[in-house]
Amino acid sequence: MTSADLALPPHDDRTLPAVVLRDIDTRPLDRLLSDVQLLVEHHGHVIVVCPQAAPTRVLRRLHTLRSLLESDRIAFFRPDLPPLAVAVLARQLRQLASCDLGPGVLASAGRLLVHYLHAGALLGSVARLDRVPVNLKQHAKSWMPGTQFAVLAHPQPQLVRFGPEAALEGPEFDTWMVTAKGQLTSDWVTGTLAPAWKVQGLHETALPAASPGWWGTGKLVEFCTFLPDLSVLYQLVTSVRRGTCHWCGIDVIGDRCVFCSATPPAHDGPPGSHASGRALAHRP
Structure with missing residues (x-):
């Protein structure tokens, strides 16, 4: 993890602890390099979860670390989600890291599990919200005192003015919900939305430091629904067809290898051309 507040408490006794790469953009490079190298040597592979909205200087430092280590055993997972959903x-x-999944499958699993999250917030203003489409009328009403908005950022953007009839389209399967309160005092998420979505479990955590910037206001209550059961997560991941990266040989889900970034050749060449196809693999 690139931030300590994205490391949620364990959900069960099998959940592995998170390793936080603190102060990536400010700590001396040699110390960071030593920390990451120790992680790779100890675990074999490292998956760094970093939000899509992380500062550019953080992303540059991460790529610098991987380049200096010259390692294909470090994968970056950068989901385009609100901060609380990234933590979930x-x-x-x-x-899943406690299961018998290879590092390539585990690192690829995040792209699959994203589809089973519903992430949003109750906001006191959408005047500075740029992550979800806001029309001119909604933007104008946002300046009226006391106006609030229920917003869903993922999987499909939704934005409605808060009121007695306010509703958001939720998941069609059983989920749990985690909430995080900012400077907005409201029990609508836990008292109305959660029952409407028929969530099976509910708990609260601290608001991630990046949430006010992501949502454009500190007056918010952020929420995210998710699948909590490890057996269900494992079944989802193992039911997807796996492939083998032709460059580094690791098992992955999907076409792009999450560790070496190689993609499959455009087409199979004639017999005996395997070596040349490998040399022409796309490695951005």
Whole structure:
């Protein structure tokens, strides 16, 4: 993890602890390099969960670390999700890390589990919200005192003005919900939305430091629904067809290898051309 507040408490006794790479953009490079090298040597492979909205200087430092180590055993997972949802997804990967999944499959699993999250917030203003489409009328009403909005950022953007009839389309399967309160005082998420979505479990955590910036306001209550059961997560991941990276030989889900970034050749060449196909593999 690139931030300590994205490391949620374990969901069960099998959830592995998170390793936080603190102060990536400010700590001396040699110390960071030593820390990451020790992680790779100890665990074999490292999956770094870093939000898509992380500062550019953080991303540059991560790529610098991997380049200096010259390692294909470090994968970056950068989900385009609100901060609380990133934390939830990272915890699910920590749950799965206790199973008999290879590092390539585990690192690829995040792209699959994203589809089973519903992430949103109750906001006191959408005047500075740029992650979800806001029309001119909604933007104007946002300046009226006391106006609030129920927003869903994932999987499909939704934005409605808060009121007695306010509703958001939720998951069609059993989930749990985690909430995080900012400077907004409201029990609508836990008292109305959660029952409407028929969530099976509910708990609260601290608001991630990046949430006010992501949502454009500190007056919010952020929420995310997720699948909590490790057996269900494992079944989802293992039911997907696996492939083998033709470059580094690791098992993955999907076409792009999450560790070496190689993609399959455009087409199979004639017999005996395997070596040349490998040399022409795309490795951005």
